[in-house]
Amino acid sequence: MGKSDDAVAAIVSRHAQEDGVVDLEAEFRASNIQEVLDTLDRELIGLMPIKTRIREIAALLLVERLRKQFALTSETPTLHMCFTGNPGTGKTTVAMRMGEILKRLGYVREGHLVTVTRDDLVGQYIGHTAPKTKEVIKKAMGGVLFIDEAYYLYKPENERDYGAESIEILLQIMENHRDDLVVILAGYKDKMDQFFMSNPGMRSRIAHHLDFPDYSADELMAITKLMLADQSYRLSPEAERALAEYVPLRMALPHFANARSIRNALDRARLRHANRLFAARSQALTRSDLMTIEAADIRASRVFREGTPDGVPAAVGLVTGQGDLR
Amino acid sequence: MMTNHGNRVTQGQFSFLPDLSDEQITAQIKYALKNGWAVNVEYTDDPHPRNTYWEMFGMPMFDLKDPAGILMEINHCRETFPNHYVRVTAFDSTRGWESPRMSFIVNRPDKEPGFRLVREERGGRSMGYTIAPYAADRPEGERY
Structure with a gap:
């Protein structure tokens, strides 16, 4: 042993x-x-x-x-x-x-x-x-x-x-x-x-x-949902449709910065959302009102109306293509 | 006159032990960083025990997460001053402390001649005693 x-x-x-x-x-x-x-x-x-x-x-x-x-x-x-x-x-x-x-x-x-x-x-x-x-x-x-x-x-x-x-x-x-x-x-x-x-x-x-690689439109939609979920927001079904139209339009514009452009678009949608709630402040608000971004908040974007990104004076955006770089 | 072996200067932590290896130094620095202390590298060629303020080698190192950066600086200092004393101090900035919490020697000259006892005759028959490092007889920078 x-x-x-x-x-x-x-x-x-x-x-x-x-x-x-x-x-x-x-x-x-x-x-x-x-x-x-x-x-x-x-x-x-x-x-x-x-x-x-x-x-x-x-x-x-x-x-x-x-x-x-x-x-x-x-x-x-x-x-x-x-x-x-x-x-x-x-x-x-x-x-x-x-x-x-x-x-x-x-x-x-x-x-x-x-x-x-x-x-x-x-x-x-x-x-x-x-x-x-x-x-x-x-x-x-x-x-x-x-x-x-x-x-x-x-x-x-x-x-x-x-x-x-x-x-x-x-x-x-x-x-x-x-x-x-x-x-x-x-x-x-x-x-x-x-x-x-x-x-x-x-x-x-x-x-x-x-x-x-650059993101495809579908991927950008998925990213949007992830971002919104992180901030406890959600899209109404109409808003989702509006966003699905918004994304390809924005992608075609100059100075498109992938997920960052989308984040900025969301920030502006939140702004309009808050503004809309504020304008209708006489009514009582529910939790879901505070969370839900409606189609109107997205459709108000200048991308739909004039074909220029938000945050740029329309004329400048069209002529020089400068502006919303981020 | 020194009671320790080989006239080695003993100040700070671990100075009665054999020289620390790089791994041991790393472990000590890791402990200091874990406590949120800022670690500095200092050098001198005056071994007198009352020589408290040594020259700082480079900038103080705040916000470090890993000992590797400090070890790099220690080795740089050793290369620059191979025959100086080099020590590592860990400074605690919390209110109430605001002073070094750790200090240990990481490099010493090859030969440490030790200290001489200096006697001073004073008035009456009294004697004053002090010590003076042999190395300090020569000018700064040429001592070892």
Whole structure:
């Protein structure tokens, strides 16, 4: 007994380690990833390519964790990402989720999101940029650093611009502190392409380039309902029909910013809704009155009457096509 | 005259222990951050125990969530001042405290010569005693 048994047990366990079976299913369940992916499916409409990629990343990290159990060494995968897409396609929303997803998968330790733009990274005089960038990086460590409108970092027309210094520090950190933080760059497609053209080092250090597609009319309707439910509003059946007409009309107009335009349209509908209730203030109101947006609230939009977005003087909107950018 | 081994300067926490490893430092910083204290890196080459205010290395680091950023700064300071004393302090800003809650040395010079006992004859037959670090005989920046 005793020693020889222990030795046998050790050999057996080593064999099991060398060529053992491992339960991927159990590991998957233990990590709660399904829950995160389900919320993602539920709360983000459309965005199929993005969801697929997140699934792939989740699978990779899970397998990586199992490989570690067998002491199969491999380098930590780089998860720096670049989100491109038109305005209002959900880049920031997905980035916020990314922190939580990566934390569940055990890739980052804290999973918080630090959102910055050029102003937070680039200084105004010599020697100002490096400490500023480093401070932001230190804050983001253990989580996700989200650089919005990242193409502003590099201004090719001004060769004395300090943006290049900031990019250099970022590159170094992205390479040397891969375990400590994930950098996500976001911006419009064409401008980001230009940015990467002039910073090839940046392009090669980012493994995942995700392009956010525009939403279809049906998806926008689904998003509307989700937004309204969040704010405890609902549409009457006629209002829903009116909105279904509104969405394609608005999509055809200039400066359409996907979900953001829809959110603004809803905000204005709420305004009219409140105004309508206020005008009829002699009558008693029910709970459902306070909740329900009627067709009239939506049909009052200038999109129906004049074919210009709200918030722009009609003439200006028609002539210059400027205005409701958001 | 020092009773500790190898003339090692003892101030702050853990100074009678062997040097902390990076993992141990990380664990201590994690504790400080968990309590919401701001962690700073400071350095000096004057080991006198009454030398309270050390030079601050870089900016104070507020709003950090993870020790990795501070460890990066510590290592940067060690590279810049390999033969200085470097300490990490955790500042508690809650009202009533408003002072450092933790302080420990993370880097020391290779050779610590220790302290000399200085005697001062005073009026009458009384004697004054004090200590002076041998290292402080040389000017600042050339001490170790």
